[in-house]
Amino acid sequence: MSCAAVIVASGSSRRMGFDKLAAELNGRPVLRTSIDRFMASPSITRVVVVCPQERFDALLDGEFPKPLERVDGGAERQDSVIAGLNALDTETLVAVHDGARPLITVEAIETCIAAATEFGAASLARPISETIKRADARGFSQEGVDRDGLWHTETPQIFKTKLLKEAYELVCANGLAVTDEVSAVEALGVETKLVTSATPNLKITHPADLALAEALVH
Secondary structure (H helix, E strand, O other): OOEEEEEEOOOOOOOOOOOOOOOEEOOEEHHHHHHHHHHOOOOEEEEEEEOOHHHHHOOOOOOOOOOEEEEOOOOOHHHHHHHHHOOOOOOOEEEEEEOOOOOOOHHHHHHHHHHHHHHOEEEEEEEOOOOEEEEOOOOOEEEEEOOOOOEEEEEEEEEEHHHHHHHHHHHHHOOOOOOOHHHHHHOOOOOOEEEOOOOOOOOOOOHHHHHHHHHHOO
16 A cells, blocks of 8 residues: 655644644754654655654755655644645545654654554554543642553554544544544544554654653664
8 A cells, every 4th residue: 555654743842842743853854854764665766754854954964765745734733634635635544643753763764654554553552551631730649540451652653544634523523632643543533553663763842852862863
């Protein structure tokens, strides 16, 4: 099956204090590192980057082995994903990925694509292993939360393109707000297969994450 990648990179990096997607990781911008991982994936046919023009222009040193294009994002993440989906037409599958997850591996992408091919919907994720607490507004622990069956969802999240477009049509029609694609297809009553990655898939959010990613990049 043909699979396109939509890489979401429209965020303002408010928590970072600087453009985290332009920050260097092992000598290359974080966003470029994410793009290169999908370019290297055999099942990916094209990459659509959802980001501002100036952020995109900073990536264009050298050639890419597959078609690469840019579209403008929206006010919220789901608006940016919809913009990326609107650029697709013939691809059977679409992989939506956060540009701030540069440690994604080709192996993890391919594993997730295989699961999406079988089940129609798949996401990288990891079971929660830490003790979970619910806190009050003051930040004081109030009670423990049973972590059995709880997972951190990651990206890529990969779906049949038609399914994800239908999910976002429903989201928009009902004025829903979703933070990831798994939540969007859940609105249709569709289950998503969760797939674990053998390697870290850190999302760079705070300055310390860059140093950690530098130590883990491979």
